[in-house]
Amino acid sequence: MIDLIVFILLLALGYGFGRFAESRHYKSILRREQAFRNILLIAARFPPPDLMPERTQLVAGSVVVSVDYFKRFLAGLRNLFGGRVRSYESLLDRARREAILRMKSEARALGADMVFNIKMETASISKGRRNTIGAVEVLAYGTACIPSRAEA
Amino acid sequence: MLTSNLEIVPGRRILKHLGLVQGSTVRAKHVGRDLMAGLKNIFGGELKGYTELLHESREEALERMLEQARAVGANAVLNIRFSTSSVAQGAAELFAYGTAVVMEGE
Numbered sequence: 688m689i690d691l692i693v694f695i696l697l698l699a700l701g702y703g704f705g706r707f708a709e710s711r712h713y714k715s716i717l718r719r720e721q722a723f724r725n726i727l728l729i730a731a732r733f734p735p736p737d738l739m740p741e742r743t744q745l746v747a748g749s750v751v752v753s754v755d756y757f758k759r760f761l762a763g764l765r766n767l768f769g770g771r772v773r774s775y776e777s778l779l780d781r782a783r784r785e786a787i788l789r790m791k792s793e794a795r796a797l798g799a800d801m802v803f804n805i806k807m808e809t810a811s812i813s814k815g816r817r818n819t820i821g822a823v824e825v826l827a828y829g830t831a832c833i834p835s836r837a838e839a
Numbered sequence: 840m841l842t843s844n845l846e847i848v849p850g851r852r853i854l855k856h857l858g859l860v861q862g863s864t865v866r867a868k869h870v871g872r873d874l875m876a877g878l879k880n881i882f883g884g885e886l887k888g889y890t891e892l893l894h895e896s897r898e899e900a901l902e903r904m905l906e907q908a909r910a911v912g913a914n915a916v917l918n919i920r921f922s923t924s925s926v927a928q929g930a931a932e933l934f935a936y937g938t939a940v941v942m943e944g945e
Contacts, residue, residue: 697881700881700882701881701882701883704881704882704883704884705882705883705884708882708883708884709883712884712885732845732846733845733846733847734845734849736849738849739849739850740849740850742841743841743843743845743848743849744841744842744843745842745843745844745919747897747921749890749893749894749897750885750890751885751886751889751890751893752883752884752885752886753876753879753880753883753884753885753886754880754883755880755881755882755883755884756880756881756882756883758883759880785885803845804844804845806844806920806921808921808922808923810923810924810925810931811925822876822879822880822886822889824889824890824893824923826893826897826921826923828844828919828921829844830843830844830845832849
């Protein structure tokens with residue numbers, strides 16, 4: 688009985704705080720995406736040959752995000768029936784966008800206006816602990832091109 | 840030292856390839872951080888402690904790679920890649936590798 692109460696309490700806490708945290712995070716992501724819109728991200732391996740940047744530099748951004756208790760429970764249910772696991776989709780979407788934003792802010796600090804050869808990498812952190820995903824780490828990295836006018 | 844994950848550097852020629860350089864580090868998280876992470880697993884959200892930990896370890900892997908590059912006399916490392924793997928429960932290996940080259944100029 689006491690287990691059930693704790694379980695329901697955890698679900699409710701996860702639902703409430705998780706929703707709040709997610710909507711706040713999305714708001715901040717949207718705001719910063721607007722602010723960093725002028726930095727171009729290009730996934731091409733080779734920059735165009737006529738581009739002559741002053742300097743190039745590796746930039747990276749990473750984030751570890753955890754899913755809340757309620758969503759993990761939903762995903763557990765999904766495991767029974769199969770299909771799209773929406774609760775994890777939003778988690779990964781948030782993590783990727785956040786990692787890209789952090790990379791962009793590093794690029795802006797260097798005065799870059801383009802980032803080439805973007806690579807993304809996703810790693811699950813709480814592997815080995817039962818069968819839950821729990822938390823994911825996303826790393827985004829690329830090469831920032833710093834135009835010469837940034838020096839002047 | 841120039842670092843890049845492109846295979847070329849726009850506007851500069853590669854004079855010499857010096858081969859692969861690599862750096863890695865294995866890190867474990869400490870109990871306090873694990874406890875906080877346990878709480879966050881209920882509420883959701885960013886695990887700042889882990890983000891920091893992984894960021895630090897990645898910097899260290901990169902630094903070790905650059906050390907190797909300096910030792911072979913390179914002035915740039917191109918085509919850098921990162922990889923993360925969990926070796927044991929609670930420990931992760933961060934690995935960075937790239938090609939050490941000598942570039943013209945500088």
